[in-house]
Amino acid sequence: MPISTYDDAMRRARELAERGPRTGENPQVGCVLVDDHGTIVAEGWHRGAGTTHAEVDALSKVDSAKGLTAVVTLEPCNHTGRTGPCSKALIDAGIARVVYSLDDPGDESSGGAESLRAAGVDVVSGVLSGEGYQLVERWLTANRLKRPWVTAKWGSSLDGRTAASDGTSQWITSAESRTFVHLLRSQHDTIAIGTGTAIADNPSLTARTADGNLFPNQPLAVVIGDTPLPSGSGLWGHPRGVLQESGALADILERLYNIGIRSLFLEGGPRLMNSFIREGLVDEYVVCLAPMLLGGEHTATGDLGIPTLTAARKLSVTHTEVMGGTLVITAREAH
Numbered sequence: 001m002p003i004s005t006y007d008d009a010m011r012r013a014r015e016l017a018e019r020g021p022r023t024g025e026n027p028q029v030g031c032v033l034v035d036d037h038g039t040i041v042a043e044g045w046h047r048g049a050g051t052t053h054a055e056v057d058a059l060s061k062v063d064s065a066k067g068l069t070a071v072v073t074l075e076p077c078n079h080t081g082r083t084g085p086c087s088k089a090l091i092d093a094g095i096a097r098v099v100y101s102l103d104d105p106g107d108e109s110s111g112g113a114e115s116l117r118a119a120g121v122d123v124v125s126g127v128l129s130g131e132g133y134q135l136v137e138r139w140l141t142a143n144r145l146k147r148p149w150v151t152a153k154w155g156s157s158l159d160g161r162t163a164a165s166d167g168t169s170q171w172i173t174s175a176e177s178r179t180f181v182h183l184l185r186s187q188h189d190t191i192a193i194g195t196g197t198a199i200a201d202n203p204s205l206t207a208r209t210a211d212g213n214l215f216p217n218q219p220l221a222v223v224i225g226d227t228p229l230p231s232g233s234g235l236w237g238h239p240r241g242v243l244q245e246s247g248a249l250a251d252i253l254e255r256l257y258n259i260g261i262r263s264l265f266l267e268g269g270p271r272l273m274n275s276f277i278r279e280g281l282v283d284e285y286v287v288c289l290a291p292m293l294l295g296g297e298h299t300a301t302g303d304l305g306i307p308t309l310t311a312a313r314k315l316s317v318t319h320t321e322v323m324g325g326t327l328v329i330t331a332r333e334a335h
């Protein structure tokens with residue numbers, strides 16, 4: 001049977017996966033059960049750490065799964081965490097075939113395909129693997145590097161200035177692009193800023209909709225630096241809490257990873273941004289460019305330690321969009 005037979009079912013599984021949270025320790029996973037005619041008879045998805053896995057969610061929606069095919073965006077897990085191994089649940093339910101997109105790279109959770117094959121289940125891997133990779137790229141990267149995925153964001157004039165000469169900076173970018181930034185905040189586990197920004201701007205670091213309401217998912221606020229956060233800082237009232245961290249950035253990221261943080265939204269200021277970039281700790285850039293020129297010294301980044309053009313940090317653009325006149329560019333580091 002050609003591998004493409006399952007493309008439509010896999011696309012649906014991916015749609016279901018996207019209903020789950022983008023944040024937290026677990027990846028987004030979707031699963032559909034299909035019969036011999038290729039008809040989807042049950043759907044499931046994972047709703048976050050500690051909840052039922054996508055495969056078990058789909059299995060719970062049929063009286064009997066005997067002889068069915070399970071189409072899953074990620075290799076079924078093989079380990080007993082807070083929930084049992086999905087490979088065993090699929091075997092026990094009498095699933096005849098498992099089709100998945102990507103191998104699970106987890107130290108403990110991988111090996112599901114092997115268990116399934118050993119139990120006589122037909123296993124097909126690599127279906128729409130490019131899309132499957134995109135779905136869980138942050139999670140894969142965080143697990144591989146043992147640090148959160150880092151998205152760095154700044155807003156600037158077309159000539160790369162984040163403030164005018166007198167320091168005024170609110171607002172350079174459009175309201176529409178700022179609404180988009182709030183959505184991105186809600187899709188990360190943490191927002192990080194330096195003490196300089198925390199003290200100068202007294203930001204709330206919450207993720208809010210255009211009408212000012214809080215998104216259901218609020219990222220943890222992280223302030224990096226030794227200077228104590230003033231007692232009057234609005235961050236003390238942050239709905240998810242505020243954490244102050246100092247020391248080497250790589251160590252801070254490792255500590256955050258160890259408490260379950262898998263993604264970090266870095267919002268500056270320029271000095272902290274500079275250090276993250278210099279140390280190769282940024283995975284994705286979201287740069288909001290407003291149609292104005294400011295000139296002066298308030299550049300988005302300072303000296304990145306790049307002596308000559310051939311040493312430039314090369315990025316690839318993954319998305320561009322004009323939002324209320326502000327050009328929002330998303331670009332990736334290649335690593």
Ligand SMILES: NC(=O)c1ccc[n+]([C@@H]2O[C@H](COP(=O)([O-])OP(=O)(O)OC[C@H]3O[C@@H](n4cnc5c(N)ncnc54)[C@H](OP(=O)(O)O)[C@@H]3O)[C@@H](O)[C@H]2O)c1
Nearest residue numbers: 154155162194195196197225226227268269270271272275
């Ligand atoms: N347009 C924008 O997108 C945007 C975004 C953010 C901020 N801003 C503006 O930027 C200004 C503040 O920027 P800033 O550069 O002065 O402050 P910053 O980058 O927010 O904070 C710098 C401070 O972070 C601490 N830090 C800890 N580890 C660091 C490391 N590895 N590298 C660098 N700093 C580290 C240090 O403070 P300690 O001495 O406490 O350790 C350092 O002084 C504000 O005026 C704000 O309005 C603009």
